[in-house]
Amino acid sequence: MENILEDNIRRRALRNRRFKWLVIAGSIVTVTPIFLIVINLIVKGARQINLSFFTETSPDTFQAMTATANGEIIPGGIANGLTGSLIMVLIASALAIPTGLMTGIYLYENKKKRYASFIRSLAEVLQGVPSIILGIIAYIWIVKGLTKGYSALAGSIALSIMMLPIIVRSTEETMSMIPVQIREAAFALGVPYYKMIFRVLIPCSFSGLATGVLLSLSRILGETAPLMLTALGSPVMSLNVAKPSSAVPLLIWDFYNDPNMVNMVWSASLFLMIFVLSLNLLSRSISKKRKYI
Amino acid sequence: MEHQSLDRTSMRGDRVTKSILFSSSLVLLLLSAGMIFTLASGAIPAFRQFGIGFIFSSAWDPTPGKENYGSLAFITGTILTSLLALIICIPMAFSASLFISEFYKGTRLASILRSLVDLLAGVPSIVYGFWGFYTLRPLIMKTGLSDQGFGIFTASLILAIMIVPYATSLSSEIISMVSVEMKEAAYSLGATRREVIFNVVIPSAMSGIVASFILALGRALGETMAVTMLIGNANVIPDGLFSPGNTMASVIANQFGEADGLRMSALIAIGLILFAITALVNAIGKIIIKRFA
Numbered sequence: 001m002e003n004i005l006e007d008n009i010r011r012r013a014l015r016n017r018r019f020k021w022l023v024i025a026g027s028i029v030t031v032t033p034i035f036l037i038v039i040n041l042i043v044k045g046a047r048q049i050n051l052s053f054f055t056e057t058s059p060d061t062f063q064a065m066t067a068t069a070n071g072e073i074i075p076g077g078i079a080n081g082l083t084g085s086l087i088m089v090l091i092a093s094a095l096a097i098p099t100g101l102m103t104g105i106y107l108y109e110n111k112k113k114r115y116a117s118f119i120r121s122l123a124e125v126l127q128g129v130p131s132i133i134l135g136i137i138a139y140i141w142i143v144k145g146l147t148k149g150y151s152a153l154a155g156s157i158a159l160s161i162m163m164l165p166i167i168v169r170s171t172e173e174t175m176s177m178i179p180v181q182i183r184e185a186a187f188a189l190g191v192p193y194y195k196m197i198f199r200v201l202i203p204c205s206f207s208g209l210a211t212g213v214l215l216s217l218s219r220i221l222g223e224t225a226p227l228m229l230t231a232l233g234s235p236v237m238s239l240n241v242a243k244p245s246s247a248v249p250l251l252i253w254d255f256y257n258d259p260n261m262v263n264m265v266w267s268a269s270l271f272l273m274i275f276v277l278s279l280n281l282l283s284r285s286i287s288k289k290r291k292y293i
Numbered sequence: 294m295e296h297q298s299l300d301r302t303s304m305r306g307d308r309v310t311k312s313i314l315f316s317s318s319l320v321l322l323l324l325s326a327g328m329i330f331t332l333a334s335g336a337i338p339a340f341r342q343f344g345i346g347f348i349f350s351s352a353w354d355p356t357p358g359k360e361n362y363g364s365l366a367f368i369t370g371t372i373l374t375s376l377l378a379l380i381i382c383i384p385m386a387f388s389a390s391l392f393i394s395e396f397y398k399g400t401r402l403a404s405i406l407r408s409l410v411d412l413l414a415g416v417p418s419i420v421y422g423f424w425g426f427y428t429l430r431p432l433i434m435k436t437g438l439s440d441q442g443f444g445i446f447t448a449s450l451i452l453a454i455m456i457v458p459y460a461t462s463l464s465s466e467i468i469s470m471v472s473v474e475m476k477e478a479a480y481s482l483g484a485t486r487r488e489v490i491f492n493v494v495i496p497s498a499m500s501g502i503v504a505s506f507i508l509a510l511g512r513a514l515g516e517t518m519a520v521t522m523l524i525g526n527a528n529v530i531p532d533g534l535f536s537p538g539n540t541m542a543s544v545i546a547n548q549f550g551e552a553d554g555l556r557m558s559a560l561i562a563i564g565l566i567l568f569a570i571t572a573l574v575n576a577i578g579k580i581i582i583k584r585f586a
Contacts, residue, residue: 012488016485016486019490020487022388023388023391023392024396026385027389027406029385030386030410030461033413033454034409034413034416036428037420037421037424040424041420102314102317102318103314103320105314106314106317106318109311115318116318119321119322122321122322122325123321125325125572125575125576126324126325128511128571129328129571130514130515130517130568130571131515131517132515132567135545135549136545136561136564137327137331137332140331140561141327161324164324168321193311197310218415222417222418222419222420224418224419224517225518225542228546229545249419252419252420252423256423256426265423269417269423273415273417273420276416277412280412280414280415284411
């Protein structure tokens with residue numbers, strides 16, 4: 001009898017240990033790709049990155065071919081992508097951040113209204129829409145309707161539609177963590193409504209709002225699919241928003257499709273990933289600091 | 294709500310602020326309505342030409358004069374890759390969430406693993422595609438299951454890595470919410486950790502875990518770039534896991550630029566179907582989550 005019991009316990013303990021190791025192994029497998037990707041990009045992309053990588057526009061395929069044949073690094077850089085990305089992200093932010101902020105405050109102030117919960121669900125649906133569909137929408141609205149051709153503006157619109165729901169939801173979520181008393185204290189002092197928003201709601205939830213904005217920026221910076229349908233890409237630096245424009249992810253796509261440019265893909269990807277990941281980490285470190293509100 | 298009883302709404306400035314907030318919430322409403330209207334009206338020519346058969350036909354022939362389009366091949370491709378990605382993702386995300394919220398809950402190790410998994414979410418889609426093209430694809434070729442290494446399985450593998458962070462962050466949160474009393478009760482009966490996990494934690498967190506995987510599936514459905522680069526872009530119903538196919542998102546990305554007339558309308562119709570499918574899947578996930586919380 002005792003023997004059987006002991007056997008039973010030993011077997012259960014063994015299965016327990018085995019399961020634990022299975023979980024640990026599974027977790028290691030899960031995070032392995034991030035190491036593989038980072039190492040791979042650094043090894044193959046780092047030597048291409050220098051000052052001219054950021055100041056020169058992308059090379060043509062012939063330059064790349066001769067350089068590769070001579071064993072040199074490919075001349076040129078991603079300046080046209082950088083300016084394009086910068087312009088589109090700026091316009092997208094200028095459109096999405098104020099609108100998203102105000103909508104989020106509206107939802108927070110009217111929590112229980114049926115209209116507000118409808119808008120909230122719309123924001124959730126919009127956040128789940130595949131980015132390529134936003135590309136189609138911006139193509140029909142802007143490329144065909146407004147600028148009569150591929151344009152940076154169309155890309156910005158697609159990106160801003162992507163940003164909007166993220167900002168709306170993060171605004172509402174952070175603001176609902178503000179203690180009601182702070183708001184009421186402001187009103188008790190006879191502060192006008194808009195001042196309460198600018199002096200109480202926004203400062204109190206500032207770090208949360210910053211997290212939301214940074215997170216949405218890190219989402220749209222790497223987006224390629226909607227830009228293929230809207231901004232198209234361009235070999236030159238262009239500041240005209242009604243003209244086609246490049247972007248860093250679009251350049252990666254162009255490099256990828258040109259067998260001579262493979263080395264450029266690694267370095268452009270490395271740059272894009274470091275940039276996006278540091279935005280990501282920055283937003284996380286901000287959100288970690290705000291525990292009291 | 295509180296301040297309304299103070300009769301503050303009667304002040305004109307406050308009314309202006311409120312109407313500004315309200316009108317910004319209209320942006321979301323108009324945007325969503327406009328998107329659905331635009332997609333639907335763009336899809337009309339295709340549906341008028343092919344009727345409901347557009348959904349059930351796998352033809353894709355852009356030859357002028359005998360154009361014939363159907364979306365079945367792409368719907369199959371999307372659902373196959375996403376479901377396979379989900380199956381690959383489940384053990385990875387599950388062990389990572391047990392690691393974070395059960396075995397090493399609250400330790401430094403858990404927060405390191407969590408940050409690493411979060412980093413996976415920050416890698417841009419095009420970088421995944423590119424990395425998959427140069428590292429995963431050769432591995433698949435070595436197995437001899439596919440000549441070129443392109444296909445449903447390769448795409449699903451990369452998709453699985455991409456959706457792991459979404460599934461992990463939600464389900465680890467849900468697993469950590471399981472009541473400590475219940476777990477302690479089971480431990481005091483002499484259960485091992487494995488037995489507690491399988492008899493207490495998983496049953497009580499089941500619906501939340503299911504929802505987190507459904508939401509991850511919603512992500513996989515709309516992924517574009519990485520899939521486009523790895524699936525092989527063959528506009529047919531795939532005849533095996535290692536044969537090339539195409540998804541709804543990737544056929545749009547591939548052909549939208551050169552399309553016009555009926556083909557453009559067919560692509561927009563595919564966009565509309567994709568929109569409907571992702572909205573449905575996300576809604577199901579959200580409903581389960583809300584019932585759980």
